[in-house]
Amino acid sequence: MRSFISRMVRRSAVVLGVGSLMVVTACSGQTGPGASSTAASPTAGTAADGCVTDYAAGRDYFPDKSEVKYAKNFSLTYHDSYQVVTVEQPAPGQPGEKYVFYRCGTPVPELTGDLAGAQAVSVPIKSLFSGSTTHLPLLDELGQLSVLKGVTDGTYVTNPEVRRMIAEKQVIQYASNQAADSEVVISSRPDVVLTEGTDDPAYPVIRQAGIAVVANSEWLEQDPLGRAEWIKFVGALTGQEAQATKVFDQIELDYQNVAAKAKEAGAPVTVLPGQMYQGNWWMPAGDLYVANLIADANGTYGWSDVRQNSSLMLSLEDVLAKSRDADVWIMTEDVKTLEDVAKSDPRYAEFKAFQQGNVWSNNAKVTPEGGNDYWERGVTRPDLVLADMVKILHPDALPDREFEFYRQVTR
Missing domain, CATH: 3.40.50.1980 (Nitrogenase molybdenum iron protein domain)
Known part of the structure; x- marks a missing residue:
């Protein structure tokens, strides 16, 4: 196990x-x-x-x-x-x-x-x-x-x-x-x-x-x-x-209602999902779980049109070439500050989302031992995950929304 x-x-x-x-x-x-x-x-x-x-x-x-x-x-x-x-x-x-x-x-x-x-x-x-x-x-x-x-x-x-x-x-x-x-x-x-x-x-x-x-x-x-x-x-x-x-x-009803509000919010927002892990950037292909959440939140990203059932193994240079100017960076790493992000790889500072402070991580609720509520409750409650993502991409669509899983990474 x-x-x-x-x-x-x-x-x-x-x-x-x-x-x-x-x-x-x-x-x-x-x-x-x-x-x-x-x-x-x-x-x-x-x-x-x-x-x-x-x-x-x-x-x-x-x-x-x-x-x-x-x-x-x-x-x-x-x-x-x-x-x-x-x-x-x-x-x-x-x-x-x-x-x-x-x-x-x-x-x-x-x-x-x-x-x-x-x-x-x-x-x-x-x-x-x-x-x-x-x-x-x-x-x-x-x-x-x-x-x-x-x-x-x-x-x-x-x-x-x-x-x-x-x-x-x-x-x-x-x-x-x-x-x-x-x-x-x-x-x-x-x-x-x-x-x-x-x-x-x-x-x-x-x-x-x-x-x-x-x-x-x-x-x-x-x-x-x-x-x-x-x-x-x-x-x-x-x-x-x-x-x-x-x-x-x-x-299901709550998820669909949030997705409908996102669709009415305007043009899709460009997203950069993930980060480097053990020397590679594992980018979700367009049919995968994360891609579906981004699409339902009325977002788009550089590999959303790739149709396969596994993630893409990319280099940081590959990601910079295609997503340097993405509006929002959504990470799945327990980082506290932008300085932490830059320390893990100085090249991260080249992303527009980093420069504008529009970086988010799913570590809003983490226990002292390292347990993350996103990885526990988020699977059962995709409606809450989607609402967080819509609040990040289209803040005016859910003006009263308080975050469950995500937090903005600040300096």
């Missing part, structure tokens, strides 16, 4: 096969602060916690069904007592995986055909180990932080409640040296280990011990709303399809 900080570095730069059958049983009546419900709306023969008390074949135990509209990397299909969740790419270069989430108290479905060997998980779950800080706001928005029992490394967590839970040993840390400790996980027996969308040698061992390892690879989505829509994936685990849909629908 990669550490949380490696997750952040990978996002800045780039902005396992199915195991044997495993059955995990759990019923949860727990809720966290702000939850509107503990599980799906109960049906006949179903308790309030989502567990079936009087199973009847042919009855629909998923009255609230999620519809995936933007995400491309996962899908949900419903059957009477279970749902099939497909993750097309659990990690880069890895084959797709299918999971069967069946309602607690119903029989384990017969897994044959393309479901043979799929992991079967009883839902709603009551305990989860999280492989990434990006999972935490999903649980928080659903009011389900109480199911969180483990994080890989709490150093970079920004959520105050989760930080408290870690400090009070309610949530353990299960990774050291950037890898999951299978012994710690197995001895803790969580219902599910939710991956961060990368591979880890410990996962097969954990699966063989009867613990479900389920991939959350939202970072491979290039549509900002597609990443946020993974709240429906987590809602399927916690039995909160209705709440997940309600939360996402509001995020």
Whole structure:
């Protein structure tokens, strides 16, 4: 398991096969602060916690069904007592995986055909180990932080409640040296280990011990709303399809409203995204996540017309040649002052945005340990990220907006 900080570095730069059958049983009546419900709306023969008390074949135990509209990397299909969740790419270069989430108290479905060997998980779950800080706001928005029992490394967590839970040993840390400790996980027996969308040698061992390892690879989505829509994936685990849909629908509406205001604000503003990293400038191609945010904020940049699914590896000279006169520079680096920027590379002072003091970084909310709320909550709340970007590019479009994630880098 990669550490949380490696997750952040990978996002800045780039902005396992199915195991044997495993059955995990759990019923949860727990809720966290702000939850509107503990599980799906109960049906006949179903308790309030989502567990079936009087199973009847042919009855629909998923009255609230999620519809995936933007995400491309996962899908949900419903059957009477279970749902099939497909993750097309659990990690880069890895084959797709299918999971069967069946309602607690119903029989384990017969897994044959393309479901043979799929992991079967009883839902709603009551305990989860999280492989990434990006999972935490999903649980928080659903009011389900109480199911969180483990994080890989709490150093970079920004959520105050989760930080408290870690400090009070309610949530353990299960990774050291950037890898999951299978012994710690197995001895803790969580219902599910939710991956961060990368591979880890410990996962097969954990699966063989009867613990479900389920991939959350939202970072491979290039549509900002597609990443946020993974709240429906987590809602399927916690039995909160209705709440997940309600939360996402509001995020979608707010995002679209902000994008509409940006479009009405006038001509697109030229943007310089990113900075040098290990000798290269990783510039997002025009189809990637950052490019979509810039476009929706009514901005443009020198490589917005490049159509490919990976970032461009450029030299600083390449970037200066094409974006020297960009109006706004939006960085993803924890810099405090323009002097800090110039110290990292004196050539940065050649950019017009630097000279005019129009440099911004996504480090408005950073913990003393280095956790950044942008990398945690920003994935679930693209509406807030977009509003920040619109405020930067078109200040008059959102005159009363206060920044959530970005701050201006000053002298």
